[in-house]
Amino acid sequence: MAKENFVEQIADIEKDFPQWYTDVVIKTKLVDYGPVKGTMVIRPYGYAIWENIQAELNKRFKANGYENAYFPLLIPMSFFTKEAEHVEGFAPEVAVVTRAGGEELAEPLAIRPTSETIIGNMYSKWLQSYRELPILINQWANVMRWEKTTRPFLRTSEFLWQEGHSAHACEEEAEAETDKMLAVYKEFAENCLAIPVICGKKTEKEKFAGAVATYGMEAMMKDGKSLQAGTTHFLGQNFAKAFDIKFLDKDGAQKYAYTTSFGVSTRLIGALIMAHGDQRGLVLPPVVAPVQVVIVPIAAKKGGVLEKCAEVKQKLEKAGVRVKLDDTDNSPGWKFNEWEMKGVPLRIELGPRDIEEGKALIFRRDTLEKNAYSLDGLENVVTELLATVQKDMLEAAKVRRDNRIVYADDLDGILKGVDSGNFVKAGWCGCRDCEDKVKAYAAATARVFAEGESAKTCAICGKKAKHVVIFARAY
Amino acid sequence: MAKENFVEQIADIEKDFPQWYTDVVIKTKLVDYGPVKGTMVIRPYGYAIWENIQAELNKRFKANGYENAYFPLLIPMSFFTKEAEHVEGFAPEVAVVTRAGGEELAEPLAIRPTSETIIGNMYSKWLQSYRELPILINQWANVMRWEKTTRPFLRTSEFLWQEGHSAHACEEEAEAETDKMLAVYKEFAENCLAIPVICGKKTEKEKFAGAVATYGMEAMMKDGKSLQAGTTHFLGQNFAKAFDIKFLDKDGAQKYAYTTSFGVSTRLIGALIMAHGDQRGLVLPPVVAPVQVVIVPIAAKKGGVLEKCAEVKQKLEKAGVRVKLDDTDNSPGWKFNEWEMKGVPLRIELGPRDIEEGKALIFRRDTLEKNAYSLDGLENVVTELLATVQKDMLEAAKVRRDNRIVYADDLDGILKGVDSGNFVKAGWCGCRDCEDKVKAYAAATARVFAEGESAKTCAICGKKAKHVVIFARAY
Numbered sequence: 045m046a047k048e049n050f051v052e053q054i055a056d057i058e059k060d061f062p063q064w065y066t067d068v069v070i071k072t073k074l075v076d077y078g079p080v081k082g083t084m085v086i087r088p089y090g091y092a093i094w095e096n097i098q099a100e101l102n103k104r105f106k107a108n109g110y111e112n113a114y115f116p117l118l119i120p121m122s123f124f125t126k127e128a129e130h131v132e133g134f135a136p137e138v139a140v141v142t143r144a145g146g147e148e149l150a151e152p153l154a155i156r157p158t159s160e161t162i163i164g165n166m167y168s169k170w171l172q173s174y175r176e177l178p179i180l181i182n183q184w185a186n187v188m189r190w191e192k193t194t195r196p197f198l199r200t201s202e203f204l205w206q207e208g209h210s211a212h213a214c215e216e217e218a219e220a221e222t223d224k225m226l227a228v229y230k231e232f233a234e235n236c237l238a239i240p241v242i243c244g245k246k247t248e249k250e251k252f253a254g255a256v257a258t259y260g261m262e263a264m265m266k267d268g269k270s271l272q273a274g275t276t277h278f279l280g281q282n283f284a285k286a287f288d289i290k291f292l293d294k295d296g297a298q299k300y301a302y303t304t305s306f307g308v309s310t311r312l313i314g315a316l317i318m319a320h321g322d323q324r325g326l327v328l329p330p331v332v333a334p335v336q337v338v339i340v341p342i343a344a345k346k347g348g349v350l351e352k353c354a355e356v357k358q359k360l361e362k363a364g365v366r367v368k369l370d371d372t373d374n375s376p377g378w379k380f381n382e383w384e385m386k387g388v389p390l391r392i393e394l395g396p397r398d399i400e401e402g403k404a405l406i407f408r409r410d411t412l413e414k415n416a417y418s419l420d421g422l423e424n425v426v427t428e429l430l431a432t433v434q435k436d437m438l439e440a441a442k443v444r445r446d447n448r449i450v451y452a453d454d455l456d457g458i459l460k461g462v463d464s465g466n467f468v469k470a471g472w473c474g475c476r477d478c479e480d481k482v483k484a485y486a487a488a489t490a491r492v493f494a495e496g497e498s499a500k501t502c503a504i505c506g507k508k509a510k511h512v513v514i515f516a517r518a519y
Numbered sequence: 520m521a522k523e524n525f526v527e528q529i530a531d532i533e534k535d536f537p538q539w540y541t542d543v544v545i546k547t548k549l550v551d552y553g554p555v556k557g558t559m560v561i562r563p564y565g566y567a568i569w570e571n572i573q574a575e576l577n578k579r580f581k582a583n584g585y586e587n588a589y590f591p592l593l594i595p596m597s598f599f600t601k602e603a604e605h606v607e608g609f610a611p612e613v614a615v616v617t618r619a620g621g622e623e624l625a626e627p628l629a630i631r632p633t634s635e636t637i638i639g640n641m642y643s644k645w646l647q648s649y650r651e652l653p654i655l656i657n658q659w660a661n662v663m664r665w666e667k668t669t670r671p672f673l674r675t676s677e678f679l680w681q682e683g684h685s686a687h688a689c690e691e692e693a694e695a696e697t698d699k700m701l702a703v704y705k706e707f708a709e710n711c712l713a714i715p716v717i718c719g720k721k722t723e724k725e726k727f728a729g730a731v732a733t734y735g736m737e738a739m740m741k742d743g744k745s746l747q748a749g750t751t752h753f754l755g756q757n758f759a760k761a762f763d764i765k766f767l768d769k770d771g772a773q774k775y776a777y778t779t780s781f782g783v784s785t786r787l788i789g790a791l792i793m794a795h796g797d798q799r800g801l802v803l804p805p806v807v808a809p810v811q812v813v814i815v816p817i818a819a820k821k822g823g824v825l826e827k828c829a830e831v832k833q834k835l836e837k838a839g840v841r842v843k844l845d846d847t848d849n850s851p852g853w854k855f856n857e858w859e860m861k862g863v864p865l866r867i868e869l870g871p872r873d874i875e876e877g878k879a880l881i882f883r884r885d886t887l888e889k890n891a892y893s894l895d896g897l898e899n900v901v902t903e904l905l906a907t908v909q910k911d912m913l914e915a916a917k918v919r920r921d922n923r924i925v926y927a928d929d930l931d932g933i934l935k936g937v938d939s940g941n942f943v944k945a946g947w948c949g950c951r952d953c954e955d956k957v958k959a960y961a962a963a964t965a966r967v968f969a970e971g972e973s974a975k976t977c978a979i980c981g982k983k984a985k986h987v988v989i990f991a992r993a994y
Contacts, residue, residue: 078591079598079640080628088586088656095587111563112570116553117592117630117661117677118614123554136621139593141630144614144676145665153555155592155616155630165554181563186592186661190620201619202592 054385057323061267065195068317068325072386075196075313082194082201086310089386090197092334093313094204098184100236100331101206101308104228110182110208115162117186118153123161126286130160133253137189139201155188160254160279160305163209164287171211171301174293178221179211187309197314198271198519205309211289211301215280218302222276225306226259229274237312238329238437239263239319240445241273242467242514244492249479252305256280262491262514264445265318268465270491270516273315276306314519319441320410326387327409329437330430337367337426338383342376342395352399356392356422363423365430384409389433390426410437449514453503458515459486467491467516471499471509478504488515529860532798536742540670543792543800547861550671550788557669557676561785564861565672567809568788569679573659575711575806576681576783579703585655585683590637592661593628598636601761605635608728612664614676630663635729635754635780638684639762646686646776649768653696654686662784672789673746673994680784686764686776690755693777697751700781701734704749712787713804713912714738714794715920716748717942717989719967724954727780731755737966737989739920740793743940745966745991748790751781789994794916795885801862802884804912805905812842812901813858817851817870827874831867831897838898840905859884864908865901885912924989928978933990934961942966942991946974946984953979963990 053071055063069075074090077083086094102112118141124131134157141153156162167179188202197203208225212218226243233241241261251258255277263273283289284300293299320327330336337360341353353369360367368388370379376393383391391407393414398404404422407414410433417425448466452458461468468488472478479490481504490513497512528546530538544550549565552558561569577587593616599606609632616628631637642654663677672678683700687693701718708716716736726733730752738748758764759775768774795802805811812835816828828844835842843863845854851868858866866882868889873879879897882889885908892900923941927933936943943963947953954965956979965988972987 076641076644079595079637080591080593083591083593085591085641086589088588091588092586094589111567113563113566114561114569114679116555116558116560117663118555118558120554139616139619139628141614142617143627145667146611152618153614162554166551166560169551188592192620204589 054323054325057266057321064321065318068321068385069196072326074317077196080201082191084196084200084202086204089334090313093316093328093332094310096332096334097236097312098206100232104232105182105208108180108224108228109178110180113181113183114185115159115166115183117156119156119159119162121152121154123165124154126161127254127282129282130254134158134189137191139188139190156185157187157189158305158307159183159185159187159207160209160283160303161287164283164289164303167209167211167301167303168288168290171289171291174213174291177211177213177291177301178217180208181210182206182208195314197310197317203310205307207305207307210304211284212303213291213293213299213301215302218280218304219278221304222257222259222278222306225304226261226274226276229261229276229306229308233261233263233273234438235434236329236331237316237319238331238434238441239273239315240438240442242492242494244495244514246275246492247479247490247513249476250490252277254279254282256282260492262516262518263315263319264448264467265315265519266321266444267318268448268462268467268517270467270518271311271315271318272491272518273312274306274308277304279303279305320437321387324381325385327437328387328389330389330434333387333389334366335368335383335386335388336365336430337390337392338379338388339367339369339392339394340376340379340383341369341371342393342398344371346396348399349394349396353394356394356404356419359423360426363427365423365426380407390429392422392426408433410440453501455481455485455504458482458488458503462486462488462515462517467514469494469497469512469514470503471501472511472513473502473505473507474510475505478502482515486515488517490514491516491518529798529800532741532796539796540793543796543860544671547801549792552671555676557666559671559675559677561679564809565788568791568803568807569785571807571809572711572787573681575707579707580657580681580683583655583699583703584653585657588656588658589660590634590641590658592631594631594634594637596627596629598640599629601636602729602757604757605729609633609664612666614663614665631660632662632664633780633782634658634660634662634682635684635758635778636762639758639764639778642684642686642776642778643763643765646764646766649688649766652686652688652766652776653692655683656685657681657683670789672785672792678785680782682780682782685779686759687778688766688768688774688776690777693755693779694753696779697732697734697753697781700779701736701749701751704736704751704781704783708736708738708748709913710909711804711806712791712794713806713909713916714748714790715913715917717967717969719970719989721750721967722954722965722988724951725965727752729754729757731757735967737991738790738794739923739942740790740994741796741919742793743923743937743942743992745942745993746786746790746793747966747993748787749781749783752779754778754780795912796862799856800860802912803862803864805864805909808862808864809841810843810858810861810863811840811905812865812867813854813863814842814844814867814869815851815854815858816844816846817868817873819846821871823874824869824871828869831869831879831894834898835901838902840898840901855882865904867897867901883908885915928976930956930960930979933957933963933978937961937963937990937992942989944969944972944987944989945978946976947986947988948977948980948982949985950980953977957990961990963992965989966991966993
């Protein structure tokens with residue numbers, strides 16, 4: 045199969061980005077459509093990315109004092125009505141179990157769209173004294189939100205995520221926790237996913253249903269649209285009051301706790317694809333790539349080639365590299381295309397002449413550069429190269445993004461900005477009306493406040509500006 | 520709090536084993552009851568055991584070529600009816616979603632009780648050629664079976680598990696896979712959980728709904744009852760035909776694949792408790808214990824004690840030991856009870872006099888022995904002791920079990936055997952009638968065939984015996 049054939053299989057990234065995305069996720073076997081509309085099957089290659097994400101986040105959560113636990117999937121519908129904003133936000137997209145064990149249920153049960161209510165209920169049961177605070181628990185779970193328009197990883201009725209839930213004795217500590225965990229997310233996104241993110245507070249309209257304040261991290265995709273890659277919520281005493289999460293404080297008084305929650309999901313896999321992918325397919329950052337290095341033997345049937353490849357493989361494995369030796373019958377060219385499409389960061393090519401000369405060719409998926417290196421100490425070169433690729437991918441993504449942040453001082457400017465695939469910074473008076481106008485006129489939403497920036501006037505109504513907002517079209 | 524107080528909190532293990540179990544799981548904070556009847560919350564201490572189980576099994580699955588993936592929670596009800604035995608077995612305990620996104624669904628959706636149907640559906644879509652076989656995929660997921668009588672870990676409407684699903688080109692290979700994975704389970708149960716298991720084929724009555732044959736591993740609990748700790752199923756072409764899992768074979772013909780499935784669940788945590796626990800609470804084997812060593816400072820306020828404890832902690836952590844230093848304000852006696860109840864394999868006691876003498880006391884939870892060891896190279900002693908505890912716990916469990924396997928040659932013998940808390944081996948003619956009689960007369964079920972054993976006559980009807988069966992009361 046000629047190299048061109050592969051490229052043709054994937055839609056033109058410049059001309060049809062949505063189709064390019066679909067082609068990439070399906071053809072690289074990251075994901076498939078499930079039999080129920082809006083569901084997805086996460087295939088082994090996609091799930092391996094998720095497992096790497098989990099491992100990296102677990103390390104960070106643990107370092108911040110969090111422990112994992114598991115709460116039930118089914119939540120009594122009555123729980124949702126206890127927090128007024130929460131039910132309004134989530135009830136429309138809930139999936140409901142009405143029959144079980146052959147009988148109609150007395151009370152219908154919701155499949156969790158998020159777990160603040162059921163976790164609040166348990167915290168209320170467990171918490172007694174200030175000594176037990178803070179409570180820091182994280183859950184890895186499936187959740188369900190019935191969506192009308194779905195796309196694999198980006199928006200599906202069921203998805204996998206983690207949801208952290210903390211409870212604190214005082215307001216300041218809870219607010220600080222949302223900042224801290226947002227910083228954890230940012231460091232993870234940048235150093236593991238190689239995706240630069242902009243963090244900030246969300247507007248009232250965009251905040252989590254039931255939160256006092258929501259903070260988000262927004263990532264720019266290659267089409268200039270924004271993807272909300274993670275959020276942290278300061279819930280104040282909203283859920284504590286709804287679920288009676290109280291404790292006996294030092295001063296002998298019963299007080300309501302302050303709670304937070306925060307989450308990232310399998311959306312992050314979608315973010316990886318759209319932040320780094322190119323016409324050849326995926327470009328995966330080494331930290332989360334299921335396969336970091338693929339070894340492709342050249343003239344594999346010649347004596348000694350496969351043996352040498354196996355030897356290199358073993359050395360790399362010993363150095364902690366996730367490596368695959370492609371010893372199938374396919375041609376080297378076919379393998380090149382296949383593993384480039386799958387986004388493997390480095391490819392080692394090893395043929396009889398290379399072995400004779402004591403060297404190997406290494407191809408970098410991110411820059412498409414190919415160079416020769418000595419076989420002696422190749423594992424050190426590979427380890428260094430992987431670190432370089434990781435760093436360079438982040439830098440490249442930063443440059444791409446920073447070139448696409450523009451300022452606007454009127455509605456037309458916002459429209460023009462997002463139409464050309466930019467994030468648009470603009471002054472905003474703070475009123476919902478103006479936010480809605482941007483949505484109606486430019487099909488863009490307020491992503492986050494641009495921290496530390498100020499403007500004189502609102503780009504929409506011309507009144508005094510309270511914030512600078514980043515507007516963008518979003519996934 | 521005096522030592523006795525703790526013991527009093529837990530029901531007498533000899534007099535009321537079920538209450539002892541409930542006391543232990545709740546008081547050690549492994550688990551709590553969820554708000555919906557029959558559901559459980561797996562608390563951090565319980566979930567940490569599950570994470571260790573996952574890590575150990577993942578290693579083994581991967582070594583056998585399995586990759587993890589994730590399939591949807593919701594299965595169209597019509598899928599179940601495609602395999603006649605399967606629907607009969609599972610339909611009565613399915614939980615059904617009938618409403619979602621504010622609308623009645625056209626087709627009701629089942630929450631997966633197990634995933635053969637939806638995975639079969641996907642394998643059918645993916646599989647084309649014999650070259651792609653075998654397919655070896657594992658899933659970690661929540662499943663739901665609406666049960667009337669529930670107990671934390673042992674039987675709950677929702678539980679966590681892994682389900683492996685393989686597809687093969689020929690019958691022999693698929694059958695061999697069920698043997699291989701059963702052997703994997705056995706090795707894992709014995710070396711990680713320190714639970715000896717008896718493996719063998721199940722009777723027709725006890726097999727998985729839709730399987731050609733089911734193989735199980737049975738573990739003896741301390742009350743002499745059996746717990747089915749894991750099963751593997753040879754599914755023949757039943758699901759392949761129901762879901763059209765076909766491939767183009769070498770000879771150019773379209774053929775149905777042969778499939779298998781196998782699973783273990785959070786039940787294993789229940790098995791751990793009941794196989795090893797004692798009057799003081801949990802006794803956890805080091806391989807899966809969340810905390811392997813607890814350090815309890817004696818006279819912690821005396822200069823240098825806490826520092827020395829922290830130093831020991833660091834050394835142990837460096838040696839890869841999961842260690843906790845209990846530097847709370849509670850008394851040493853309170854801490855001893857607490858961590859004994861929580862089943863931590865080793866306790867290090869370190870006081871001013873010990874430090875002066877350059878030694879530490881180490882208490883073994885499994886044997887209740889306490890000995891002094893030099894502080895020099897303590898990490899090596901601890902590492903060795905953990906391995907010894909692991910080995911000794913398995914040996915002790917084996918002795919307990921082997922002392923409780925008896926033979927019977929009539930129904931009364933079976934009744935007497937199980938009444939005294941034994942596994943009872945008896946000849947069986949192979950007919951369902953006799954199996955049902957044992958159930959009616961002795962409230963015992965056929966656990967597995969005793970491999971390599973034979974009997975002349977059926978203990979129930981006196982006719983010619985086909986098998987020797989292990990009968991027991993079971994969880």
